[in-house]
Amino acid sequence: MSALVFDIAHLLAGGLVLVSFLLLYQARLFALLNIFALHAMVLTLSVAWQAYVQDAPHLYVTAVIALTFKAIAIPVALHRIIQRLGIHREIENVVGGGLTMLAGMGLVALSMVVMLRVTASADPLAREDLAFALSVVLLGMLMMVTRRNAVSQVIGFMSLENGLVLAATGAKGMPLVVEFSVAFSILIAFIVIGIFLFRIRERFDTVDIGALDEYRGERR
Amino acid sequence: MAVISDLLIQGVQMAVVLLLAPLLTGFVRKVKARLVRRQGPSVLQPYRDLMRLIRKDVVLAESASWLFRVVPYLVFAATWVAAALVPTFAIGLIFGWTADLIALIALLGSARFFLALAGMDVGTSFGGIGSSREAMIASLAEPAMLLIVFTLALVAGSTQLSTIAAVLASPDVGLRVSLGMALVALIMVALAENARIPVDNPATHLELTMVHEAMVLEYSGRHLAMIELAASLKLLLYVSLIASVFVPWGLTGPGSGPTAYGLAAIAYLAKLAVGGFLLALFETAIAKMRVFRVPEFLGAALMLGLLATLLLFVSRSL
Numbered sequence: 001m002s003a004l005v006f007d008i009a010h011l012l013a014g015g016l017v018l019v020s021f022l023l024l025y026q027a028r029l030f031a032l033l034n035i036f037a038l039h040a041m042v043l044t045l046s047v048a049w050q051a052y053v054q055d056a057p058h059l060y061v062t063a064v065i066a067l068t069f070k071a072i073a074i075p076v077a078l079h080r081i082i083q084r085l086g087i088h089r090e091i092e093n094v095v096g097g098g099l100t101m102l103a104g105m106g107l108v109a110l111s112m113v114v115m116l117r118v119t120a121s122a123d124p125l126a127r128e129d130l131a132f133a134l135s136v137v138l139l140g141m142l143m144m145v146t147r148r149n150a151v152s153q154v155i156g157f158m159s160l161e162n163g164l165v166l167a168a169t170g171a172k173g174m175p176l177v178v179e180f181s182v183a184f185s186i187l188i189a190f191i192v193i194g195i196f197l198f199r200i201r202e203r204f205d206t207v208d209i210g211a212l213d214e215y216r217g218e219r220r
Numbered sequence: 221m222a223v224i225s226d227l228l229i230q231g232v233q234m235a236v237v238l239l240l241a242p243l244l245t246g247f248v249r250k251v252k253a254r255l256v257r258r259q260g261p262s263v264l265q266p267y268r269d270l271m272r273l274i275r276k277d278v279v280l281a282e283s284a285s286w287l288f289r290v291v292p293y294l295v296f297a298a299t300w301v302a303a304a305l306v307p308t309f310a311i312g313l314i315f316g317w318t319a320d321l322i323a324l325i326a327l328l329g330s331a332r333f334f335l336a337l338a339g340m341d342v343g344t345s346f347g348g349i350g351s352s353r354e355a356m357i358a359s360l361a362e363p364a365m366l367l368i369v370f371t372l373a374l375v376a377g378s379t380q381l382s383t384i385a386a387v388l389a390s391p392d393v394g395l396r397v398s399l400g401m402a403l404v405a406l407i408m409v410a411l412a413e414n415a416r417i418p419v420d421n422p423a424t425h426l427e428l429t430m431v432h433e434a435m436v437l438e439y440s441g442r443h444l445a446m447i448e449l450a451a452s453l454k455l456l457l458y459v460s461l462i463a464s465v466f467v468p469w470g471l472t473g474p475g476s477g478p479t480a481y482g483l484a485a486i487a488y489l490a491k492l493a494v495g496g497f498l499l500a501l502f503e504t505a506i507a508k509m510r511v512f513r514v515p516e517f518l519g520a521a522l523m524l525g526l527l528a529t530l531l532l533f534v535s536r537s538l
Contacts, residue, residue: 006535007395014397014531021523098519105526112534128534 005053009125012046013132016166017108020139023159024104027091029082029151033075036155040070043162046129050169053125058176059169065183066165074158074190081194082151085201090149100146104139111135129170136163150200150207154193161186226314226474229481233313234304236485237460241303241452242266244459244496251500266452270445278441281342291338292439292446298331299450303457307464309484311382312474319381321369324461325362328413331450332358339435350434353511357419357431360518361412364405367525371402372465374532381464389468396535401528403466408521410458412514414451417503419514431511459495460488467491 019039026032044067051059082088111134119127140160144153165182197207204211246263253260280289305319313319332354339351373379375396376387387393412419415432422432436447464471470487472480509517 003394010531010535011395011397017531018397018401018524018527021527025520098515101519101523105523105530108527108530112530116534131534 006125006128009046009049009053010128012042012049013129013166016042016046016162017132017135017139020136020143020159020163021101021104023155024100024139024143024146029088029090029149030079032152032155033078033082036078036159037071037075039159039162040066040075043166044071046166047169050125050129058179061176062165062169062179065179066162069183069187070158070162073187077190077194078151078154081197085151085197085207087149087151087207100142104142107138107142108135111138126170130167133163133167133170136160136166139163148209150197150209153209154190154197157193158186158190223314229310230304230314233308233310234300236308237303237306237453237456238300238449240492241449241456242270244456244492245452247493248455248496248500248503251497252504255500255504266448270449273440273445273448274442276441278443281344281438283341283343284438285341287334288338288341288438289443291334291341292443292450294334295331296446296450296453298327298334299453299457302327302331303453303460305381306457306460307381307385307471308460309470309488310472310474310481311385311464313382316382317380321372321379321381321384322366324381325365325369328454328457329358329362335435335447339438342438344438346434346437350431350437353431354435357412357514357518360515360522361409364518364521364525365409365413367522367529368402368406368409371398371525371528371532374529374536375399381461385464385468385471386473388465389471396532398528398532398535399466401524401531403462405521405524405528406462406465408517408524410462412518412521414455414458416499418506418509418517421508456492459492459499463488463491463495 016039019035019042022035023032023039026035044063047059047063047066051057051063112131115131115134116127119130122130137160140156140158140163143156143159147153147156161182168179200212201207204215243263243266246261246266249265250260250263302324305315305324307313307316307319336351336354336358339347339354341347369379372384375393375398376384378384378387388399393399411417415422420431420433432451436444439447470484470491472484
């Protein structure tokens, strides 16, 4: 395997981690959506490169699915939802920006330590993809934990799923049936979440998750 | 004979940075003025300002100590030495072995330390506020800078600028996402260190927003000339640093002929012009941020540096 092949895979996967950090940092909702679309674009490129390197045509299908669903359909739909909810001007209070970033760095370091140890015998391309995929997943979880707005939690969830796709492509791809079912389950989850968002909004007049805690009688 | 020519080239380098620094400042100001459709002063205006300041008398506050009078020369000397060590048109100069990135940071850090002391020396409130803000920015910018140095040192296997430039100019570096992150982080640190727009406005005299200007408010005459020249040198230093590390093409090695040096000098001037133009473009396009958002800005630089180092570890450990 030439160095350039590995370097490009490294560049794309590293770029995905970087975009995850941008997601963590961005407080404005529309900008967040644009970055999420970028996240999916980088994922598409990464998957397409893996397809080319591994000579696995079915991964191109994965790339096309990522592009159409995650880079185009979901951002556009979320855009509409935000407009219909009338929260497009809201700027979210990201809980302790610097602290979140540090926690994110810690998670990235953790996933690298864990993955590089565990997968010592695997192909370098797969190892590196797995390490980055785990950090993208953990960063997505961190985003779901730190955000209070339901829409940004949804974006955190979707970015987490992007990490899973990256992991699956690195490990010599997954069967096409699984790929399709994952893609459609994500879409269905998205529809359910969309309906749920409107229900929360109807009930509490806000999509701030803090309102739910108060309703349950918990103290913040 | 070889030693004499080496010394000569090193001397030329020291003279070049000193002579070009005000020109770069003037060029950036001119481009900024033209971008907002103003005529702007000539690019030679900083030279005229410096001459005027040197001719003028020094007005000292009654409470000023000896430190206040010494600091401008200290700051100027440290910055000049630092700027003369960065490879501008040639690598492998006779003092090249001292051009260590960590030494460079230490020189700039000590210059800043003395300037902050001088800001507090007279005892006016402006100087104090400037010094405290400068210290805040420095305490955030320097860790970021050190992480960038770690990244470069990991790639090149050395902290010496000549070696780094030589390694990065060679084709076996390959495609490194870490270097891209380090570049962005270095640009952010450079903007903060030089008191450029998103962090500090170099043209303002509005007391609530200024950092660098507040610190040197009490200086006049030749002292102010030294400080202004040091600020210009620092800008030149950072542009040369970015150019020599990330755009190392066109640098000549030791022992090449006059034609090679001429070409390298032209390449260096072109790099400076491009860097100055991009800086002016960026400053015109962006608004200054609140002082309390600076930690976020520099925190992003720190994070990029850290991420670059981490990613590099991954690609090296495979």
